[in-house]
Amino acid sequence: MKSLLTRRILICLSFCILLLLTACAKPYTSLDQPTSEFYINDAAGALLQSTKWYIFSNGQYYYEDTMTYDGIENDELRGIQIVVATHLGEVGSIDTSKIFNNYGVGGNDLGIMIFLFFKDIDGEKVYQEMVFEIGTRMSTYLSAFEADLLIDAYFNDPTLEDIDEKIVNLYFELIAETADKIYDWSYSYIEETYYGINDFIHEKYSLNSKLPSEDQIWAFTLSPTETIIWIIIALVFLGAFGRFVVPLILSMMGFAKNSGGGGTSSGYWFRK
Amino acid sequence: MSGLLVLLIVMFLGTWISTNNQASEYDELMYFRKTQIYVAIDNRYSKVLAYQATIQTADNQILTQLGLITQAREAFAEAIENQIPPDQLEEDFTALESMFITLVSYMEDNPGNWTTVGITSAFLAEYNASTNAVSFAINQYNETVFLYNSFLRKFPNNMVSFGFELKNAYSLPSEFVLTLPYA
Numbered sequence: 139m140k141s142l143l144t145r146r147i148l149i150c151l152s153f154c155i156l157l158l159l160t161a162c163a164k165p166y167t168s169l170d171q172p173t174s175e176f177y178i179n180d181a182a183g184a185l186l187q188s189t190k191w192y193i194f195s196n197g198q199y200y201y202e203d204t205m206t207y208d209g210i211e212n213d214e215l216r217g218i219q220i221v222v223a224t225h226l227g228e229v230g231s232i233d234t235s236k237i238f239n240n241y242g243v244g245g246n247d248l249g250i251m252i253f254l255f256f257k258d259i260d261g262e263k264v265y266q267e268m269v270f271e272i273g274t275r276m277s278t279y280l281s282a283f284e285a286d287l288l289i290d291a292y293f294n295d296p297t298l299e300d301i302d303e304k305i306v307n308l309y310f311e312l313i314a315e316t317a318d319k320i321y322d323w324s325y326s327y328i329e330e331t332y333y334g335i336n337d338f339i340h341e342k343y344s345l346n347s348k349l350p351s352e353d354q355i356w357a358f359t360l361s362p363t364e365t366i367i368w369i370i371i372a373l374v375f376l377g378a379f380g381r382f383v384v385p386l387i388l389s390m391m392g393f394a395k396n397s398g399g400g401g402t403s404s405g406y407w408f409r410k
Numbered sequence: 411m412s413g414l415l416v417l418l419i420v421m422f423l424g425t426w427i428s429t430n431n432q433a434s435e436y437d438e439l440m441y442f443r444k445t446q447i448y449v450a451i452d453n454r455y456s457k458v459l460a461y462q463a464t465i466q467t468a469d470n471q472i473l474t475q476l477g478l479i480t481q482a483r484e485a486f487a488e489a490i491e492n493q494i495p496p497d498q499l500e501e502d503f504t505a506l507e508s509m510f511i512t513l514v515s516y517m518e519d520n521p522g523n524w525t526t527v528g529i530t531s532a533f534l535a536e537y538n539a540s541t542n543a544v545s546f547a548i549n550q551y552n553e554t555v556f557l558y559n560s561f562l563r564k565f566p567n568n569m570v571s572f573g574f575e576l577k578n579a580y581s582l583p584s585e586f587v588l589t590l591p592y593a
Contacts, residue, residue, distance in 0.1 A: 235546055272539070277453075282539030283461050286532040404450065405546020408539040410531075 169223050169232060172241045173351040176396035177201075182224035182256045184263035188338065188345035189302040193222050193309055196332050198396060200313050203331070205245070207321070215320055217245020217399040218276075220312055222305060224254045226263065229409050234269045238403040245399030248320070249273035250280070250312060254305065265301040268293075271407035279319045282408045288315060289410050298335075302342065307335040365391040426570040433567075433574045436558035440577065443551040447580060450547040454540035461533050468529065475512055552579040 173179045177197030178190045197220055204210065204218045221243050225232055234253050243249030253269040270285050293308040313332055317323040360368065368387045372380040555577045562571050 270535075277543075281457060281461075281536060283457070283464075283532045283536035286535035290531065403546075404446070404543050405549075406539045406543040408535040408542070410535065 169225060169237050170240075172221075172396075172398065173349070174395045175349055175351055176241075176398065177219070177221055178349070179221070179223040182226040182254070182263055184224050184226075184254070184256045184265070184301070185305070186302045186342065187347060187349075188342050189306055190349055191345055191347070192306050192333050192338050194349060196309060196313060197221070199332065200317075201245075201396075201399075204248075204317075204321070210321055214246050215248070217401075218248045218250075218316055218320070219244040219399055219401065220250045220252070220309060220316075222252045222254065222309065224256060226256050226258060229253075229255055229267055229269055234271050234407055235403045235405045238271050238273070238401075242398030242400040243403070244273045244276060244401030247273045247275035247401045248279075248316075249399070249401035249403070250276055250316075251403070252305070252308070254301070268410045269407055270410060271403050273401045274404045274406075275401075276316070277404070277406045280316060282406065284315075286408065286410065288312065303335060303338065306333075306338045310334050360387070360390045361395070362391060422570070425566050426572075429567045429570050430574075432561060433558070433571055436554060436561060437574070440551065440554045440558060443547065443554050444580065447544065447547040447551055450540070450544045454544055457536055457540055458533075461536055465529055465533060478512075548580050548582075555579050 169179055169181050175190075175194045175198075178185075178193045180190055201217065201219050204216050210216055221241065223237070232253070234251070237253075238249070238251045241251070243251050250273060251271045253271070255266045255268065256263040257266050258264075268289070270282070270289065272280060272282065272285065288311055289308065292311040293304045295304070295307065298304050298307060310328075310332060314325055314328040317328055318325070365387055368390075369380075369384055372383040372387060374380075376383060556579070559576050561567055562574055562576060
């Protein structure tokens with residue numbers, strides 16, 4: 139009789155946990171936390187898949203390049219991260235400096251974060267304006283003045299068709315500009331190593347696969363170790379019923395997770 | 411009775427030391443954040459002045475070239491009017507053409523510097539970003555002042571916080587808070 143009661147309590151408890159977890163299930167639609175890709179957070183859902191992949195690939199490789207490149211003598215100049223985020227709403231509706239600092243963009247404060255603001259007009263996301271936030275140390279290498287000129291030249295380039303081409307082009311040129319200023323890397327090296335606007339135009343509509351975080355139904359991810367621990371906890375506490383929770387826990391596991399380098403922003407941003 | 415007295419003294423000392431340490435930490439943080447305000451203000455002025463100098467240099471370059479073009483154009487027009495020999499006319503024409511080429515070369519070499527709209531927009535971006543940085547530093551400082559003052563006002567901290575005084579939030583001196591001419 140007692141064991142039957144315990145079993146019923148455990149089953150009820152399991153249902154409560156399942157209900158709670160299901161209530162938490164939501165894909166990334168806000169800028170509250172970075173995605174597992176880190177370099178791109180299309181919370182507005184306004185960018186093409188190819189755009190997200192290009193930013194993700196270039197951003198991740200650039201960070202790794204600056205962390206491992208032998209020619210950088212000063213270790214305090216390693217770890218540049220450039221993050222792009224989209225938001226459906228007005229400038230001022232989100233605290234961009236707070237988001238930058240929460241994400242910790244850039245190692246050694248060498249971060250840049252670009253926020254693209256969109257407006258929903260008849261179901262279509264229309265680009266409105268940009269907030270360009272520069273990390274504390276990065277601001278000594280890239281001023282708002284120079285960033286504004288770069289935006290004019292490479293984002294507002296009239297030959298570019300849409301917001302996707304504009305942001306990919308600006309992202310590439312930001313890599314080239316910061317690499318030149320901080321590491322003295324040549325433009326030809328950047329062209330050989332990173333994806334540029336011409337590569338993008340070829341794959342713009344053919345690259346449609348989802349990013350890892352977009353396959354994730356949860357707003358958080360568990361590392362493989364955390365996943366194993368949770369499975370053990372479920373099996374220990376729920377007994378045989380725990381096996382029903384295992385697939386759910388597995389769906390929370392994120393396989394690759396990038397994170398910020400701990401960089402800070404001192405509120406040095408401008409809108410454009 | 412003496413045991414109670416000792417207990418009270420120990421409690422007082424414990425509270426006093428803990429309050430003192432915490433208030434000192436806030437004090438240090440406030441000092442640091444106030445310094446950050448001055449750093450942000452200093453950066454703002456140095457950057458804005460540097461770019462003002464850039465604009466002036468660019469302006470001067472263009473104005474000099476435009477002045478030379480005007481002179482050459484006047485000389486050319488005068489030469490035509492006075493019906494001077496073709497050789498002389500050719501010289502004036504070459505001078506005029508050379509000035510145009512110099513100006514175009516300058517513009518090509520400095521694409522970001524010659525467009526008035528571009529340079530003004532970049533200057534405003536710098537002005538806004540450095541102003542935002544100052545506001546951010548002031549907000550950070552004022553948040554710390556708020557925490558510090560709240561801490562000092564709480565019981566029993568208000569009984570034992572000897573030597574610590576409430577601080578005022580930072581605000582820019584009135585001469586800096588001016589309405590812009592076009593506002």
